[in-house]
Amino acid sequence: MYVYMGHMRWQDIIPYEAWFWEKNKINLVKDLVTKIEPQHKTISTASGAHYQYDQLIIATGSSPKTLNIEGINLDGVTGLHAIQDLAYLESRSKQLKKAVIVGGGLIGVELAEMLHSRKIAVTHLVRENGFASSVLSKEESGIVNQHIEHHGIDLRLDTEIIKIQDNGQGSVASVTTTTGEDIECQLVGMAIGVKPKLTWLGGSGIEVNIGVLTDVFLKTNVPDIFAIGDCAELRNPDAGRKAVEPIWYTGRMMGETVAKTICGIETKYQPGIWFNSAKFFDIEYQSYGDINPILSGNQSIFFWKHKIASKSIRINYTLNGVIGFSALGIRLRQNVCHQWIHDKIMIEEVLAQFELAVFDAEFSKKYADKIRNAYFEQTGKLILKKANGRYDQVYRFLKKAKSTYT
Amino acid sequence: MIRFPDYSLSLTPTYTPGISLTQKLWVTIGFIGFFAGVIAISGYDHAGVFLLTASLILISISIAGFSFSLYHHQKSGIKNNYTWSRSLSNRGIVSWVLALWITGLYILLYFFPNALGLSESGNTGLIRLFDPLSEWIKHKPANQWFVYGVFYTLAILLFGVKFLRKYKGNRYQQIRTVSVMFFQLCFAFLIPEILERLNQPSMDLKNMWPLNYYFFFDWHLDKLRSGGTLGLFMLGWGIAMILIISPILTYFFGKRWYCSWVCGCGGLAETAGDPFRHLSDNSLKAWKIERWLIHGVLVFALLMTGLVVYTYITAHSNILFLNSYAIREWYGFFIGAIFSGVIGVGFYPLMGSRVWCRFGCPMAAILGLQQRFFSRFRITTNGGQCISCGNCSTYCEMGIDVRHYAQRGQNIVRASCVGCGICASVCPRGVLKLENGQVDLFERTEVNIK
């Protein structure tokens, strides 16, 4: 995305410099694996090479989901996933006047921002009635929708794609939606999620379902073969977590976990408390813990929204303490939120020291007082400020909290 | 969906939106101003001064107007769209022309001031045009340094305005930029000039040794010592800055209190240099070169100053095989003029805005050593939120590979960090924060408590 918009070059988005692999004694081979033979502990590649392994880690990632609709194979229909997609977009952008994006998740929004940066008119179809509707509440979606529309994106909520029309030469001409409308466009961006990439595992004896099935040590059913990242599917995920979590840090954590196991310290995969983040054009979003906007049982929600700016804080809580934070336009400190959720701190206590969790830059406007005020207005309970949020205080808080349970 | 397994990867971003009609108008005004200036230089009379004034005003209006129109529609929140596709900021032809032009100006300024019109028997050309202003401020004809000072200050003020527009939603950036604009205008320009008018010893009170490498030169010390109470105050102040004020401030805030809030070199880099910040090389190799060079210059500066002070006290100019007069001349030529001026600013469009600050400044070296080992400052990483996108490393003007630390959940404590805060501003996921803390001063670099 940032390469397309001219923020960075291709070499800038590669996380390691070229010397990294050799220096760390990693033999980096660029090839396509075609076969695994667990009984011989070998893999074969498209170029005809064979490799022996002691331990094998499958980390093949995911591929974009597609829809089974007419016209899906036309030229001009693309996802945004691999470098090839980026190159494809780059090559098509010059002639591009109008594009339709399908899907209201993060990738959809990123695609919209990308095309928008080149002054290409974007119509955005979202099946639900708001962006990221499984994690954002109605009010939060409202803030995001408004912001995105403000940028000039033609947003169509509660709308699905039915059919893609051919222009007679095998390319996209328009898109037909569930509202019966025909939207003219030269590009259709499919951003409806990803699924584990497993096609090539057939015949290897490795058990798969949606993804490669693993136990809590990330081992597959075949000895000495692990699976991590977007392609892995946990047989017994922790409560509140999903079996497949295609998100950046789970891959990182899984990698660390397996590395430990292979190096002799058998380690369980324990992702801990869920967190996530995104950026919807200019609005930063972060979430920690259980932030389901649809409440169950004894859960309640406290919500504060800035009068004008696109900023809000939502805290999900029960009488036994806070369970989740969802923030738009305000940066929160992960380890503090994590601690509060972990220790089941009561919401009044959390709000009293909310400054500890604020991660906005120095001199930024402070909203904690306003947030406490809103709580007073909503519940009649007055909360007094107990923290200033300076680094030393945060550090002491974390140290103390940690010492109580480790 | 169509896949292109062997699609030739044309990933270099090529798109630029061009500039709008209003922006073209502002640029045109700037060029008219520029040519008015050129005409003014070619012949002096009252029309010349008038033309020059008009030229400077037009250029100022042009830069300010352009900045406002460029960021007018942008919401607060930083966008670096097209940075790598514009010829000005991707080492394209425009940046080479600009680099040659600035380098040329600096060479004239340092080595051929006569070509700019400097003359004992009455200035001509460019410098002559500044005589009226100089006479008005300090009752003396202008010289090349006066002209330079005017241009330098104007550049910081005008591009400061542009910076303020670009980072409009970010109060850290706003306050910091107003600070460098203030220190340049008042401390570097107005106060010294006014002191000169009052026939007092003049000094840029914020310009510290060893950046101000001639602080201990005999002529400078003599000037201060013979300058009455004010002179002695300045001498004391200069030494207090080095020994007391700077260490204390650096302990509390890191070297940023100087490098990105006060310093003139830093001020220019942060304002006029901002469009080039991403050109700093952030490879490991560059970091190695940086450490050798900057500490090499520091050693050179210490040695040179030691010899100069020795000569001042003992009146001997030769120590072993070293001649203190020769050494100071070498230092002035290579470090003072070529490195900090010609290369330091001239190479902005090619090597990023902080070439001098990063590879050469002995002052930055000292502050950096203290920052690394004895300061409360660090950049905190927010747990596991880093997505390894690379914006922070790309836009670090000091070429620090911020991402390397951030993606490991590690805090960042680097000698070179000037605390400009841009990494935190461009991060899309709220991962970085500049903070001062005392409780863990000696374990700042350890991996975040999780």
Ligand code: SF4
């Ligand atoms: S710290 Fe932020 S800007 Fe830097 S790589 Fe991580 S997510 Fe990107």
